[in-house]
Amino acid sequence: MTAELVRGQNHPLSQSRLEIRISAGTPIVAAAALGDEAGRINGVEWVAHPGAPTQHGLEVSRQAAAEHRLAVDLDAMTEAVHRVSVLLALPASGGGAGPARFGSVAAPFVAVTGLDGTELASYTITGLEAESAVIALELYRRQGAWKVRAVGQGYAGGLAALFSDQGLDQAQQLAGSIHEAVARGLARSVQAPPPRTAEGDRSRHAAAPAVGPDQGATAPQGTPAAPTYGGQPAGMPGQGGGQPPYGGSGAPEPNPAPTGSPINYRHPGRQTAAPPPPPPTAPPAEPGRPAQPVAGDATGWSMEERLYNQVWGMFEDLARTTAAYRSAVDFAESRMDKELEQVLSDPRSRIGGQADAAREAARARHAQLVDQAREALDRDIAQLVAESDVVEPALPPAFARWDNPVWHAYKVPMEIPMALRLGDLHLPEAERLRIPMLLRLPLERGLWIDSGRAESPDGSFHDSHEMRRLAMDTAVAHAARLLAVYPAGEFTVHVIDPAGSGAQALAPLTQTGVLTFPPAQGAAGVGETLGRLTQRVDLVQMALRGGAPDALPPGFDMSQQLLIVNDFPHGFDDRAVNQLRYLADEGPAVGVHLMMVADRQESAGFGPLLDPLWRSLLRLTPVADNHLADPWVGHAWTYEPTLVPAGSQVLHQVLTKVAEARRAWNR
Template sequence: MTAELVRGQNHPLSQVRLEIRVSAGTPIVAAAALSDETGRIHGVEWVAHPGAPTQPGLEVSRQAAADHRLAVDLDALPEAVHRVGVLLALPAGGAGPVRFGAVAAPFVAVTGLDGGEIASYTLTGLDAEAAVVALELYRRQGAWKVRAVGQGYAGGLAELLTDQGLPQARQLAGSIDEAVAQGLARSVQAPPPRTADGDRSRQTATPALGPDQGGTAPQGDPGPVPPTSPYGGQPPGVPGQPAPQPTYPGTAPDPSAVTQPSVPTAGSPIDYSHPHRQNTAPPPPPPTAPPAAPGQPAQPVAGDATGWSMEERLYNQVWGMFEDLARTTAAYRSAVDFAESRMDKELEQVLSDPRSRIGGQGDAAREAARARHAQLVAQAREALDRDIAQLTAEADVVEPALPPAYARWDNPVWHAYRPPMEIPMALRLGDLHLPEADRIRIPMLVRLPLERGLWIDSGHTGSSDGSFTDSHAMERLALDTAVAHAARLLAVYPAGEFTVHVIDPAGSGAQPLAPLVQTGVLASPPALGAAGVADVLGRLTQRVDLVQMAVRGGAADSLPPGFDTSQQLLIVNDFPHGFDDRAVNQLRYLADEGPAFGVHLMMVSDREESSGYGPLLDPLWRSLLRLSPVPDDHLADPWVGHAWTYEPSLVPPGSQVLQQVLAQVAAARTKY
């Protein structure tokens, strides 16, 4: 029976390997601190946090998330440790809440590895606190107990760690904030949470052994909901915020609406009601698979998730596959780590005993330890292979069923392409995969309108492909990647609802940009020289200013006659060449404010080449989603934080599909 604790109450622990599960309803930072009998933390190495997620006996999440799973092995803790404090904090410097009184009360549970709850605690009564000691595991007379603490600190992690006696408290708090910011910058934006009836049963197939397998996207609290943008459709959130409620097929956007859209908060069920729909019934059930043979897994079906349309079902299904693979891989990695740590501990015990250090007894003990390690790893691999086989079968039926916005360029669906009448929910920017399941490619889908700008990195990447060491080849491939992304964006928007501008100061991208220029889909020829840069940036920043004032002033109808209400994309090639300080500040402004008001940025740049600006550009890079033109393991999932290998969505060599699609886009624009 689970013990539901109140503040100050304790409960005995009968297990030494535990999970601590945290559910907060909004992204928070989770950490764990080791301390002695007096509650003093001896040094930074006694704290497990996103910047250093693994310490002896502890593993915590690598990023901010609404849900966390922390792993604790009490037997692996150093002898000097008598307490383990579970620390929760709101991310500093983000767009989310700054005090726990503004969010739902966090819930913390101590469970065994089988998921069975041992004790739980809801942290009620918090107000101005930005950090809190939620629980404390402590050793008393050789036995371990858990105590509900709930001690909050308005000064955040710095004040909390100082109170715990850590001399480097402020430095450590700063490094934690930095690690969280980096995690947000590299994490793929997650969709709103699925409803309970949309959960996938496979998620419970493998016991959760990972330290940080829980969590939704590391996104900030939605805060005040922005009004609907006057240029049509629902406004995107700022980086780090949950995606807005989608505009479902069958409803045209209202260009003058300034009402408050419904934005689901993390942990809440999705509201399937539509502002322009009288029918408030839930979406129709997804298709069901034919009955499986006894003892065999069910056959996968494309679109088996919930949703109003097949497009939405496929979107939710892809994200479900992404989450399933992240969690099952985390369980496997955690099981392997445990097997190795257990074997190391057993071998250490053998070596520490002089009687078993040599001779047949020691050899037998070492062999037994290695055999137990092999058995545990084999069991973990068997569970992983079972889940991968099911995911592979699902991927094989889902990929051919994807609509153009979600499909690869080599999918035959593009041969039947016609300009759409409505904006899709999302767009495919490439594929993601993990080394344990290299055959499975998860489509990387991002919500539309784009909530963050894109940065196509033309510099050094971590790719093992040595054929792209030449800088000129990388620059060309990066711009080819940008053109492919821009063409896809043009193709999935209705005619006249998406406009592309290009800045190419030195004219070095003439050849890769040729498909956009020759088909006539650009708003104007690529801007050249300093004068061209100043003209384009000036017009777009002025546009953001006008829309921003109209929306915030509740006067969307006051925009000038003939104002272009389409979404705007600015491709910037070869930055920082041709940019002065004023132009750099305008770029930062567009990156920060543009997405919420219909202007999106796509940078094609080598970050090292802009190092002369110093830290001035760091906020710019962090506000953009970095993509690579070659396979590179630089993106993280929003649940566990694995490093996923990203592969860009490129047109197959020799294919004319991109030119054919752009020609149809241009023809539709002419009719429009």
């Protein structure tokens, strides 16, 4: 029987190995702190947080997420520990993005469960307003037994105020290190889709949410799904605006410029409550067989929205079904270890036929659990593969690979699409299944194409020269996609190539005439290009803040701007680096985006000056690499860029049409 706690209420715990499940309406930071008999935290080593996720019988997530699973082993606590506090905080939002207080998001839900998935106690944290950090609940020791108490104590001063109140001397430093670790995690996370709505929820074979590789807890297969609020799954991450990742209706509501302004650098205005058109219907499935998948079976205003939502649904389904499988395997191994430990701990059954039989039975139960988990995973993957087979050919150019025949019928679009495909994602458990990596448009942050030395999936290494060439090819392919999916005259690409080393890769852009300016070379070219774009950002910001967009100079280019920087840091001084940082931070809000092609190791000479720049960009690689994390359970996904097939002329054909449309628009 689950105990639904209210603030201040406690409940006895019957198990020592526990899992704390957390669901929220937005990505949050989860941590856990140990306390002595007086409730004091006696040092930073008593806190498990994203920068130090494992401490004294605790294990927490390494990144901010809308769902967390924390592992707690009360038997591993020392005699000095009398309290375990579960802490939640909103990530620090230096640029003002994201919620700044819990009062503006859905009430967080916290549940204490056993390793078998049985929910022992739960607590919905209500009544929060200006607080940005909260002690959700605490596990405490009384007369040799452990209990859980619902706390809900919030702090408007954030984690620093919380730690200070718990008696930690290094409160400010620890809070800063936690937010720094979270910022590093966000830099590798795939952009989360907006939250889904109850009206737009798709009917899919949903796997129970399970812990990801950064969280380290164990749970059996078939654990209960996350709690719901009003029929809507809790804990779905969002980027604001109300557009569901799949099965939803509408798209993000734009943040318009001041009244009377003809300039809008945000996503084209779309309503947030689209009446879902009837999706295509598939033939009735035979009894006992899953329904035949259909492309566009999510809801939305248009087929583009339905396909976008369907792709995100496939991405989440694969993340969660794989998490369920990994959790089931972890649980099977944990159970087998415990059974074998019991056999060894009893001298009477340690040797002889009885011990051998017990060991064999434990291994057999382990194999049975793993086989059951794999069977469920294979079934879900087969369904997703079948869905991918019908979705991939139906994708529009912005979502399609370069080898998709849709590109051969390409026409310059009349409006901006919802998103852009920047590559494919897959997991080792499902090598044959590739999920399109779709990024919303306009870009919310720039891109960093890593040209550093990398290891291929087959174990071979690419040398630095080869990686630079591949990185520039990848950057050009991404830039060409952006040019191709925007209407004529609404996207402009600038290139900085100080030493001219990217001339061969840039040939498709230069030869077709899609560049307004030739690639900038030398220190003078770097300074002139950065100065021009920095001035543009300043002018638009002043016009919008002053409510006088008409004051912009006549003929001002109002298109979205992309700056490709190759061979960094060659040709850059400290002033140029600061201008890059400025463009990365302030540019996206006014339509200026950055694409760096660089090796971070080669740029280490600039020291911490570059850290904010790297964190503000999404790292992509020119070769397959498992560096990206999903926004739900934090799996390490292998990313592969979508490149033009060798010998294909499709890129040249598409860019030629873009250049022709651009010239016609300028006339």
